Amino acid sequence: MFYGDDVINEVIEKNDIVDVVSSYVKLKKSGANYFGLCPFHNEKSPSFCVSPAKQMFYCFGCGEGGSVITFVMKYENYSFAEALKFLAEKAGMQLPEGEVSEESKRNADIRNKILEVNVLSARYYYHILVNGNDKSGLDYFKGRELSDDTIKKFGLGYTGKKSSLYQYVKSKGYSDDILKETGLFVFDEKGVYDKFWNRVMFPIFDVNNKVIAFGGRVLGDAKPKYVNSNETKVFNKSNNMYGLNLARTSRSDYMLICEGYMDVISLHQAGFNMAVAALGTSLTIGHANLVKRYAKKVILTFDSDEAGTKAALRAIPIFLNAGLSVKVLNMKPYKDPDEFIKNLGKEEFQKRIDEAENYFIFKIKQLEKNYDINTPDGKTDFYKEIANELSNFGEELERNNYIEAVSREFSIDRKQLSDLVTKMLYKPKKATSYDKEIDNRNKMVDEEDDAILTSQRLLLTWLIEEPAIYDKIIKYVNSTDFTDEFYKDVADKVFKQFAEGKVNPVLIINSYEDEQMHKKVARIFNSELNSELNDKEREKALNEIVINIKLNSIRNKQSTTTDLNEYQMLMNLEEEIKNINIKL
Structure with missing residues (x-):
């Protein structure tokens, strides 16, 4: 469905991003923002940032980012319209009747057709398993002592040694464009062939019992033993669990x-x-x-x-x-x-x-295996290791309960262990990977960006975070000075919002329906500004950013103009720009 900015904005305003995200991810406040472990990639140290001020999230580890709508789209594997509806219902809103955009129609159609092909494929695999001439798959499951009811309940199947799923699905009228989206077939210069063959098959269902993907176990000694479907528009490994x-x-x-x-x-x-x-x-x-x-x-x-x-x-x-x-x-x-x-x-x-x-x-029992507790040194080191682990409990009551449990389990004097834990609590701790990651969270995913794109990103972030600088820089630089087409499009929207007197980065994100666009815009609005600079250093940094952007724009125009007068004018402007002095 297509909804206007006013509707989208109302949904966002009624769904605070910190509240929504914290229902999925455990967040911890750090300064003005909240951090937690990213739900979109596997990490040990929190690099996932939620900004209440911007009403945006951004992961400094994998680069995922966007608005509260983006988060729901990514986490729940929803389309834009589905995420908007979910959040509207959560806020008790009744969405108006909207028009279906062409992009929404196309994406919904692709998703539906992938699901249709998946159901056909699951039925095909089950039929080959139960009714096919090759009983290898059925023999495997029977050898694992699975009943007919269990096989049917889980929709188990078999591909056969010469799988012909492609021909079967093509006979049902599906185009190659759709079949490429399913991840069930391989298209290369040799032709088209099934991804799965000579494997027993495990259909993967989402929580609504829709077949979203497959897992296949090879019969024999071939590697890899298990192969899963590629991620598709209906399947994300991190957002689904088997069974x-x-x-x-x-x-x-x-x-x-x-x-x-x-x-x-x-x-x-x-x-x-x-x-x-x-x-x-x-x-x-x-x-x-x-x-x-x-x-x-x-x-x-x-x-x-x-x-x-x-x-x-x-x-x-x-x-x-x-x-x-x-x-x-x-x-x-x-x-x-x-x-x-x-x-x-x-x-x-x-x-x-x-x-x-x-x-x-x-966990402590596993640690014990690393020490020879039959020796005084080994036992001492083991107890110190226990105390170090216990010192990580932030709540005193919880810590004391575990001290008591560990003392009992490992026959350690409770008071001695408690005293050792107390020493650990007040011992200066080394900087953790969390500390280092947060200190360096300005490190972006794409290392190939040049200085100009970095300057353009920094200026857009600065404008969003400190709108007061708009009046100071607009006389020198505007959206036409952004040379990258995508950055220019984002800058157009930012400068338009400033001209209209209402700056809202989330509306800019949501002006794009594609998740990848949300991610790119979120990255632009989450460049790291050095908060430790004094006023003089901030002024210098802002001037350098504006000069870099404007000089690059001027030089691009110089390289394309054939008018000598225009070229001379640009050269004069270049000298002027080098000497600008913006005051904060």
């Missing part, structure tokens, strides 16, 4: 977080319908926030080998940062849930769930 469409209706206050598709399927077949898994990628804060919508606790149900232990240790802080309670399930002596249940049964597995270990105790 969540079923697990969200389990009415359980916890979810079992597994490593793979078969773990989830085996657990559901055994009656544990709260099991989910990430989609062939490392867990992110996006996954954690998705789980948080449906559960308060997670139990990490990873393989009991070294790789599974490392995966659990990586996952713990991600779920904690989302505000979830975290425990770790012990599956020893068996490797994974499927193997455990087949050997000891679902009742014993439920017992292990009930006895799942607190994440912190699990």
